Amino acid sequence: MERAMSRKPHAMMIPFPLQGHVIPFVHLAIKLASHGFTITFVNTDSIHHHISTARQCDAGDIFSEARSSRNLDIRYTTVSDGFPWSLTGILHVFSAHVDDLITKISRRGDDPPLTCLIADTFYVWSSMICNKHNLVNVSFWTQPALVLNLYYHMDLLISNGHFKSLDNREDVIDYVPGVKAIDPKDLMSYLQVSDKDVDTNTVAYKILFKAFTDVKKADFVLCNTVQELEADSLSALQSKQPVYAIGPVFSTESVVPTSLWAESDCTEWLKCRPTRSVLYVSFGSFAHVGKKEIVEIAHGLLLSGLPFIWVLRPDIVGSDVPDFLPTGFMDQAEGRGIVVQWCCQRAVISNPAIGGFLTHCGWNSILESVWCGLPLLCYPLLTDQFTNRKLVVDDWCIGINLCEKKMVTRDKVSVSVKRLMNEETSSELRSNVEKVKCHVKNAVTTIGSSEVNFNSFVGEVRNRIATKMCHINGLE
Ligand SMILES: O=c1ccn([C@@H]2O[C@H](COP(=O)(O)OP(=O)(O)O[C@H]3O[C@H](CO)[C@@H](O)[C@H](O)[C@H]3O)[C@@H](O)[C@H]2O)c(=O)[nH]1
Numbered sequence: 001m002e003r004a005m006s007r008k009p010h011a012m013m014i015p016f017p018l019q020g021h022v023i024p025f026v027h028l029a030i031k032l033a034s035h036g037f038t039i040t041f042v043n044t045d046s047i048h049h050h051i052s053t054a055r056q057c058d059a060g061d062i063f064s065e066a067r068s069s070r071n072l073d074i075r076y077t078t079v080s081d082g083f084p085w086s087l088t089g090i091l092h093v094f095s096a097h098v099d100d101l102i103t104k105i106s107r108r109g110d111d112p113p114l115t116c117l118i119a120d121t122f123y124v125w126s127s128m129i130c131n132k133h134n135l136v137n138v139s140f141w142t143q144p145a146l147v148l149n150l151y152y153h154m155d156l157l158i159s160n161g162h163f164k165s166l167d168n169r170e171d172v173i174d175y176v177p178g179v180k181a182i183d184p185k186d187l188m189s190y191l192q193v194s195d196k197d198v199d200t201n202t203v204a205y206k207i208l209f210k211a212f213t214d215v216k217k218a219d220f221v222l223c224n225t226v227q228e229l230e231a232d233s234l235s236a237l238q239s240k241q242p243v244y245a246i247g248p249v250f251s252t253e254s255v256v257p258t259s260l261w262a263e264s265d266c267t268e269w270l271k272c273r274p275t276r277s278v279l280y281v282s283f284g285s286f287a288h289v290g291k292k293e294i295v296e297i298a299h300g301l302l303l304s305g306l307p308f309i310w311v312l313r314p315d316i317v318g319s320d321v322p323d324f325l326p327t328g329f330m331d332q333a334e335g336r337g338i339v340v341q342w343c344c345q346r347a348v349i350s351n352p353a354i355g356g357f358l359t360h361c362g363w364n365s366i367l368e369s370v371w372c373g374l375p376l377l378c379y380p381l382l383t384d385q386f387t388n389r390k391l392v393v394d395d396w397c398i399g400i401n402l403c404e405k406k407m408v409t410r411d412k413v414s415v416s417v418k419r420l421m422n423e424e425t426s427s428e429l430r431s432n433v434e435k436v437k438c439h440v441k442n443a444v445t446t447i448g449s450s451e452v453n454f455n456s457f458v459g460e461v462r463n464r465i466a467t468k469m470c471h472i473n474g475l476e
């Protein structure tokens with residue numbers, strides 16, 4: 001046992017192939033490697049291809065600089081996800097590629113041997129792969145604990161008629177352990193539909209049903225959240241299996257290329273702007289917004305008269321709709337606002353000139369915004385973003401709603417943006433953000449909850465690996 005304990009743990013890490021998953025996985029890889037883990041980080045070919053295209057060269061080993069500058073043992077490889085990317089490929093063929101990769105690594109006799117898998121909770125095959133290869137099974141959840149808790153209890157939502165019935169109930173949900181009360185409109189978009197409107201036999205639903213059954217078999221679950229912010233949901237989950245809140249998983253290290261689009265540098269533009277004068281607008285990496293809505297938001301930004309940086313991915317409306325901004329928008333915005341296709345968000349929003357964030361409520365954006373003390377204007381578009389908005393607007397009171405449904409008007413945008421950016425009308429929001437920010441920053445100090453949880457996870461996982469190795473080798 002002692003010999004097994006003294007061996008370095010070697011974890012394979014596989015993020016879900018989306019920007020909002022790859023970024024926290026990279027940060028977690030660096031953190032684990034700094035705590036003595038050997039990491040084999042696996043990106044899909046399509047993610048690697050995107051990163052390379054954004055950099056206009058083959059990105060090569062994305063960890064090479066982190067490895068040499070900080071002496072970290074992080075190895076990098078890619079695996080086929082059946083390019084071009086599809087959910088069907090993820091559901092049906094991806095595990096075979098992962099299986100082959102692990103077999104190859106084992107045969108190669110890598111030192112130290114692979115002993116652990118840290119896979120995204122949305123993967124449906126983790127327990128099968130871990131059982132086959134005798135790996136400790138760690139699930140990494142990149143959204144709030146509340147969202148995990150709701151998916152975890154899908155069976156309750158179904159048996160109570162709030163999900164998967166012909167006419168879902170519309171009253172408040174008050175029976176999910178750790179969730180005092182939640183309105184059905186605050187559920188994740190996948191759970192807001194009734195059987196009358198949507199076929200839940202599609203690939204997306206198959207993934208959901210399977211993934212949240214499979215996570216229950218994980219040895220450990222890591223959540224990119226903070227214990228103090230989500231104590232009730234976390235306690236409910238922790239009563240079922242070992243769940244560790246270790247967030248926010250950020251790294252000061254920005255040497256690992258992760259962006260899927262070429263970044264614009266906004267530093268020069270922000271240089272002479274007064275403190276807290278600029279609104280930052282981004283809808284993340286994944287969601288699409290209708291052309292009509294984009295046009296309304298564009299007019300609203302002009303009407304507000306406030307300076308802004310607007311991140312608009314080329315595919316924001318759809319890959320086949322290139323001209324979505326109203327005619328003359330760029331001319332009218334000149335001198336006051338810029339549009340970029342992508343930027344280094346953490347660098348931009350930590351600039352003192354930024355005063356508020358119009359966001360789709362992606363979980364990373366919320367954590368990063370809180371970290372920078374920015375109040376939020378919420379425009380959720382899909383999946384967890386509706387539930388995340390509940391946390392922001394109702395529970396923590398650090399943001400306001402842009403509108404109830406997706407349909408937004410230019411006047412609403414203008415009025416809401418002015419309310420958010422005006423120091424007087426947003427003073428309460430700003431003081432609440434400071435309180436939440438305190439929890440978040442305290443959590444990652446040496447005695448903070450996330451750091452303590454992380455260290456106890458590291459200890460536990462080492463024990464579990466050692467016990468597994470002893471079993472396999474027939475030692476007691
Ligand atoms: O110009 C930009 C825009 C974004 N980002 C970064 O990209 C990430 C975006 O993540 P997130 O805000 O979570 O949004 P999505 O990319 O949309 O993330 C997906 O993954 C998240 C975590 O699972 C979910 O909460 C979201 O709903 C889902 O859409 C963040 O780290 C941002 O800093 C940049 O670096 N530059």
